[in-house]
Amino acid sequence: MALMTGEEYIESIRKMNMEVYLFGKRVDCPVDDPILRPSLNSVRMTYDLAQMPEYQDLMTVISPYTGQRVNRFTHIHQSAEDLMNKVKMQRLLGQKTAACFQRCVGMDAFNAVFSTTYETDQAHGTHYHENFKKFMTYVQDKDLTVDGAMTDPKGDRSKAPHAQEDPDLYLHVVEQRPDGIVVRGAKAHQTGILNSHEVIVMPTISLGPEDKEYAVSFAVPVDTKGIFMIIGRQSCDTRKREHTEIDVGNSEFGGVEALVVFDDVFVPNDRIFLNGESEFAGMMVERFAGYHRQSYGGCKVGVGDVLIGAAAVAAEYNGVDKASAVKDKIIEMTHLNETLYCCGIACSAEGYPTESGNYIIDLLLANVCKQNVTRYPYEIARLAEDIAGGLMVTAPSEADLRDEKLGPVIEKYLKGRADVSTENRLRILRLIENLTLGTAAVGYRTESLHGAGSPQAQRIMIARQSNLNHKKALAKAIAHIKED
Amino acid sequence: MKRIYLHYCGGCNPRYDRPALGAQLRRDFPQYDYTSAEEDKADLELVLCGCTAACPARREASAPRRFVVTHQTDRTALYAALAALEAD
Ligand SMILES: Cc1cc2nc3c(=O)[nH]c(=O)nc-3n(C[C@H](O)[C@H](O)[C@H](O)COP(=O)(O)OP(=O)(O)OC[C@H]3O[C@@H](n4cnc5c(N)ncnc54)[C@H](O)[C@@H]3O)c2cc1C
Numbered sequence: 122m123a124l125m126t127g128e129e130y131i132e133s134i135r136k137m138n139m140e141v142y143l144f145g146k147r148v149d150c151p152v153d154d155p156i157l158r159p160s161l162n163s164v165r166m167t168y169d170l171a172q173m174p175e176y177q178d179l180m181t182v183i184s185p186y187t188g189q190r191v192n193r194f195t196h197i198h199q200s201a202e203d204l205m206n207k208v209k210m211q212r213l214l215g216q217k218t219a220a221c222f223q224r225c226v227g228m229d230a231f232n233a234v235f236s237t238t239y240e241t242d243q244a245h246g247t248h249y250h251e252n253f254k255k256f257m258t259y260v261q262d263k264d265l266t267v268d269g270a271m272t273d274p275k276g277d278r279s280k281a282p283h284a285q286e287d288p289d290l291y292l293h294v295v296e297q298r299p300d301g302i303v304v305r306g307a308k309a310h311q312t313g314i315l316n317s318h319e320v321i322v323m324p325t326i327s328l329g330p331e332d333k334e335y336a337v338s339f340a341v342p343v344d345t346k347g348i349f350m351i352i353g354r355q356s357c358d359t360r361k362r363e364h365t366e367i368d369v370g371n372s373e374f375g376g377v378e379a380l381v382v383f384d385d386v387f388v389p390n391d392r393i394f395l396n397g398e399s400e401f402a403g404m405m406v407e408r409f410a411g412y413h414r415q416s417y418g419g420c421k422v423g424v425g426d427v428l429i430g431a432a433a434v435a436a437e438y439n440g441v442d443k444a445s446a447v448k449d450k451i452i453e454m455t456h457l458n459e460t461l462y463c464c465g466i467a468c469s470a471e472g473y474p475t476e477s478g479n480y481i482i483d484l485l486l487a488n489v490c491k492q493n494v495t496r497y498p499y500e501i502a503r504l505a506e507d508i509a510g511g512l513m514v515t516a517p518s519e520a521d522l523r524d525e526k527l528g529p530v531i532e533k534y535l536k537g538r539a540d541v542s543t544e545n546r547l548r549i550l551r552l553i554e555n556l557t558l559g560t561a562a563v564g565y566r567t568e569s570l571h572g573a574g575s576p577q578a579q580r581i582m583i584a585r586q587s588n589l590n591h592k593k594a595l596a597k598a599i600a601h602i603k604e605d
Numbered sequence: 606m607k608r609i610y611l612h613y614c615g616g617c618n619p620r621y622d623r624p625a626l627g628a629q630l631r632r633d634f635p636q637y638d639y640t641s642a643e644e645d646k647a648d649l650e651l652v653l654c655g656c657t658a659a660c661p662a663r664r665e666a667s668a669p670r671r672f673v674v675t676h677q678t679d680r681t682a683l684y685a686a687l688a689a690l691e692a693d
Pocket of ligand 1: 269271272274275278279308309310311313378563564568571573575576577578
């Protein structure tokens with residue numbers, strides 16, 4: 122069976138020989154590092170839920186390529202229903218982890234590369250689609266986690282890749298060999314790369330012929346010689362080293378990003394999906410970004426569900442849950458969250474088949490989805506902080522709560538409703554802190570803003586897709602305007 | 606012995622505890638054999654959906670009979686349908 126258990130997944134990652142750096146030191150065993158482990162647990166959830174009958178319908182699907190039941194994260198979407206189920210699965214996982222579960226970038230890269238390689242081959246007589254299908258069935262059979270690596274460091278944003286002072290600021294091919302290529306460069310902000318078995322690399326932007334060497338896409342195992350990663354710091358990350366459950370807010374789950382360096386990495390021919398066909402870089406970027414902008418209409422909504430729940434619990438513990446103003450804030454949070462879900466479902470329902478046969482989302486609606494995601498989680502977070510009260514950022518530590526002298530003082534003065542323990546009140550406030558300005562805010566706030574492209578990137582796409590001429594014609598018809 | 610395929614929806618927005626209801630039904634109707642594998646031939650597909658979207662109900666039934674449960678389903682009707690299966 123092509124499904125790993127959560128435990129098998131953890132052990133498969135343990136066996137990999139990745140070069141990972143954190144706080145200036147190489148991490149011997151990332152799987153057991155207290156700062157990194159919660160992020161691994163989040164990915165593990167994508168395996169655990171796939172084993173449970175009550176989640177099987179969303180988490181798994183029969184692959185038309187292998188005939189086996191596979192994890193949906195390795196699936197090539199075959200219908201609009203598949204696209205909707207993807208969003209629902211992401212919402213479910215957001216609910217179960219209250220964190221970024223990291224496996225979406227790979228799934229979105231899968232579907233973008235699947236259709237782009239097909240169309241590149243049609244135009245150039247290349248064999249990238251066959252290469253990709255071989256890689257895809259391998260991933261499905263082994264139930265692997267794949268990182269989707271698009272974002273280059275980019276240097277001076279006003280300059281094209283070839284015009285940068287340092288040519289490595291965009292990942293590029295430095296050597297063409299009979300058996301493959303050698304690439305150099307880096308990918309920034311890589312979600313979950315150290316919890317992945319493989320990485321799919323794609324270009325960051327549309328490219329012209331002068332940027333041919335930057336038009337490259339491929340997949341390699343993340344422990345390939347020449348790859349190393351430097352883990353990104355997250356706000357409050359070292360609390361995870363303090364062995365506290367309350368202060369971290371979410372002691373079991375988290376997300377992770379890293380700067381990944383490709384220091385002259387060899388890629389064999391059968392793992393290459395684009396190599397110099399620069400006019401197809403834009404298609405790959407646009408499709409990946411489209412799928413990923415859809416994704417946020419699921420994952421952020423699931424995390425939002427937890428945050429709304431936490432705010433409602435905090436209100437109860439403070440004894441204000443019946444106040445109409447508080448109820449109204451919860452309604453507003455729900456309204457914003459469900460609006461994001463509507464967008465995720467809508468762009469999926471309007472999905473259509475590409476030339477290769479897999480389904481793609483409606484690009485306009487996916488970009489509208491992500492544009493809303495750049496805003497609503499901030500407002501939801503603001504309302505949660507409003508309801509929580511100042512204690513979410515001024516509460517003493519768990520160590521103080523456990524202290525013989527200070528504990529009873531904290532119990533007495535930080536109590537809310539008499540029938541609720543102070544500890545439980547602190548637990549829910551710390552969860553709100555975690556989601557709004559602690560480690561999980563990386564995923565819930567700033568990733569909502571910049572992940573899958575900064576807000577302006579969506580506005581450009583919305584302008585391109587908006588069918589404005591049709592709207593103008595409608596207005597002229599209603600106004601009986603006749604132009605010569 | 607009649608067999609029931611206990612089919613859960615994916616559970617992205619459940620309005621009741623689907624596994625708990627599944628377990629309760631197993632207890633209340635021990636005369637049936639239960640499976641969670643679609644490939645097993647069953648007499649009834651009992652679909653426990655978390656909400657009225659009832660996603661699995663959009664697909665073809667995988668047993669000669671199907672009963673779809675949502676949070677709005679009248680439990681008396683559900684129990685009557687399960688009791689009737691034995692007599693069929
Ligand atoms: C938590 C997190 C997780 C992520 N995960 C992944 C991942 O797994 N894989 C992946 O590939 N990427 C990932 N990303 C990267 C994400 O796609 C980028 O952050 C995003 O594309 C913005 O790029 P940047 O961060 O370099 O910001 P910048 O490009 O520096 O943008 C900063 C600002 O400058 C503006 N700007 C940039 N260029 C121009 C220009 N030429 N003209 C005018 N204005 C400009 C932007 O609109 C924005 O307002 C992640 C990001 C975050 C924050």
